[in-house]
Amino acid sequence: MVIGFLALLLCQLAGELLVVWLELPVPGAVVGMLILLSLLAIRGEAPASVRQAGEGLLSILPLFLVPAGVGLMLHFQLIAANWWSILLALLGSTLITMLVVGVLMKCSALNPGEQGETHER
Amino acid sequence: MSAKPLLESPLLWITLTLAVFCLAVWINRKAGRSPFLHPVLVSLSIIILILLWLEVPYQTYFSGAQFLHFMMGPAIVALAIPLYDNRQRVRRLLLPVLSATLTGAVTAAVSAVVIGYLSGADRVLMLTLAPKSVTSPIAIGIAEKIGAEPSLAAGLVLITGALSCLFAPFVFRLLRLNDHAARGFTLGVSGHAMGTAYAFEYSALAGAFGGLAMGLAGAFTAFFLPVLLPLLDWLPG
Structure with missing residues (x-):
């Protein structure tokens, strides 16, 4: 468990370092995710400790979003001044995105009858 | 006045965040898991109200709650x-x-x-x-x-x-x-x-x-x- 958590932190640290060295505009943790994905692919399995630490974190991920979300209180004026624009953008864009992806799915190989192995969650 | 050091320690804000989050999960479950009462939306609304009521600035809250925020990094990985x-x-x-x-x-x-x-x-x-x-x-x-x-x-x-x-x-x-x-x-x-x-x-x-x-x-x-x-x-x- 501790080793698994250490592995996650090391991947993130490596990601952050790459972002600084290569001046990438991407969040370091996303690069860390790609590093972990490559390591898992090379190893051919997810070690139990990494799975335990990772799935533990993912199961309470919403909790970690709260501190940043509370920061909304700093933006009441921005929201009040732009609520119409924000509402329109969110409603319109969400509908357009779902229709576009839905149509692509409809035309793609993801057709009825496609069966995959069941997910482990 | 004597509670002032407590306001500046992470303990209070992390405890508050966890407690409110548990409450929000319960509310969400009672509401049939409605996406509009998502635990995160409910939690941040309640915490904002509490902070406004206690007149605590966001920076004070975040200086404690940032330890939870930090965990987002390894979670993304x-x-x-x-x-x-x-x-x-x-x-x-x-x-x-x-x-x-x-x-x-x-x-x-x-x-x-x-x-x-x-x-x-x-x-x-x-x-x-x-x-x-x-x-x-x-x-x-x-x-x-x-x-x-x-x-x-x-x-x-x-x-x-x-x-x-x-x-x-x-x-x-x-x-x-x-x-x-x-x-x-x-x-x-x-x-x-x-x-x-x-x-x-x-x-x-x-x-x-x-x-x-x-x-x-x-x-x-x-x-x-x-x-x-x-x-x-x-x-x-």
Whole structure:
């Protein structure tokens, strides 16, 4: 468990370092995710400790979003001044995105009858 | 006055956040898991009210709660695990999955920015709208990178997730999209973790594809948004 958590932190640290060295505009943790994905692919399995630490974190991920979300209180004026624009953008864009992806799915190989192995969650 | 050191210690704010989150999970369950009473939305509303009532500035709260915020980093890294678990499916359906993720992620960001622009949003607001379909931890990371407002971005992400769940039955009926993998994927691209949670209610297959779509779309968006941003300067006005 501790080793698994250490592995996650090391991947993130490596990601952050790459972002600084290569001046990438991407969040370091996303690069860390790609590093972990490559390591898992090379190893051919997810070690139990990494799975335990990772799935533990993912199961309470919403909790970690709260501190940043509370920061909304700093933006009441921005929201009040732009609520119409924000509402329109969110409603319109969400509908357009779902229709576009839905149509692509409809035309793609993801057709009825496609069966995959069941997910482990 | 004697409580002042307590206000400056992380203990109070982490305890408050956990307690309110537990309450919010309970409320959400009582409300039949409505996406509009998502635990994160409920938690942040309650905590904001408490802070306003106690006249505690956000900075004081965050100086303690940042330890929870920090855990988001390793959690993003951990998203590699469900992605890895789905590798066979991805390999089999590489072309449709990649093209749908790319198109969906670009559509989500560009349509939000364009509608924002047309309805009079300023530059910071347009930047903040751009990552709205990306799972919140990645969206917050992107917002910090591109000079948007991270906490507003997180809020918009949550609302987008709720809207995606709300639109899902209508969109699926309109397109006669009955396959669970396709439904889950559509929900994941548009509604990230909240869409994925909703997809799990169709089936485990739908949920797995939702999680896959969320991870891929998040990673793609993190890479292409900073590249597309200079285009904003071409917009008239």
